[in-house]
Amino acid sequence: MALSTHTTPTGFLLPSIHSAPPFFTQQPNPATQATVTEQWTKLILSYARFRRLFTLRVEDAETSGGDWDEVSRNPRINRRLLPSYLEYIISQLVAKGLAVYEPAKQTRSVQLYWRLPEEWAEVLHEWASSTGQLNTIMTFYEIVEPPLPSELSNLPISLLKKAIGILAKTARAQIIAVADGEGVRFLAGTSGR
Template sequence: MALSTQTITTGFLLPSIHSAPPFFTQQPNPSTQSIATEQWVRLILTYARHRKLFVLRVEDTETGGSDWGEILRNERINRKVLPSHLSSILEAMVAKNVAAYDPPKQTRSVLLYWRLPEEWADVLHEWATSTGQLNTILTFYDITDPPIESPLSNIPVPLLRKAIAILVKSGRAQSIGVADGEGVRFFTPSR
């Protein structure tokens, strides 16, 4: 079978490497494995952004019908990523700062940074500005589950906290304790 790209049901275009059987197994040559890992990292982050997925678990390799099944498996060539291989890919992603183990102190689940926390901070502040939320106290729920879908809809709280911490450091926000938990107030950036 020749290597070819494929558009899957979600409209995502899989790269041609996805139709190569060796892509799904760990390679004995460290140089070859390094290149394959880079391609996996790129594929995972691009797919996550396309689908707005924030979490990837080692178990997703075994779960049929998971959000990740389309890229962790290729039925046409009867291949799937084994849990140990995905584990090493996740480890590489964490080392590159494009993912973080979540919850911390385990290595089977990561929070994906298809946008870095600094980029989320900019998106968050831009959203607060464009929706007239400056100098208003908002709960995390107000941000992650707004009445009108936004780029921040369903953003995981750990990632939201990191973005807010960046805004607090730069003087564009203030963390506030509210009755329901955590909140934030956004400010106009000082010039």
């Protein structure tokens, strides 16, 4: 079979390397493996962004019918990503700062940074400014479950907290205690760029 791109049922365009059988196995040559790992990194992050997925687990390589099936399997060439290989790829994502183990102190599940926390901080502050939320105290829930969907919809609270922490360092946000936990007040401040 010739290498070719493929559009998945969700509309994501898989790169041609996804139709190469060696792409699904760990390579013995370190230089080749580094190249393949870089391709997996790009694929995982772009797919996560396309589908708005924030979590990747080793179990996703074992479970059919899940969110990651389109990437972790290629039935056209009868290949799938093995859990041990996905665990290696996950470790490389963490080493590059493109993911963090979530929860901490385990190595089988990560929170993906298809946008870095610093980028989420800018998205968050822009959202607060454009929706008139400056100087308003908001709960984390109000931000990640807004009445109208936004770029922040379903953002994991741990990632939201990191973004708020970044904004707090540049005096553009302030953590506030609220009745049911924590909230935030966004301030005009100046961009930390």
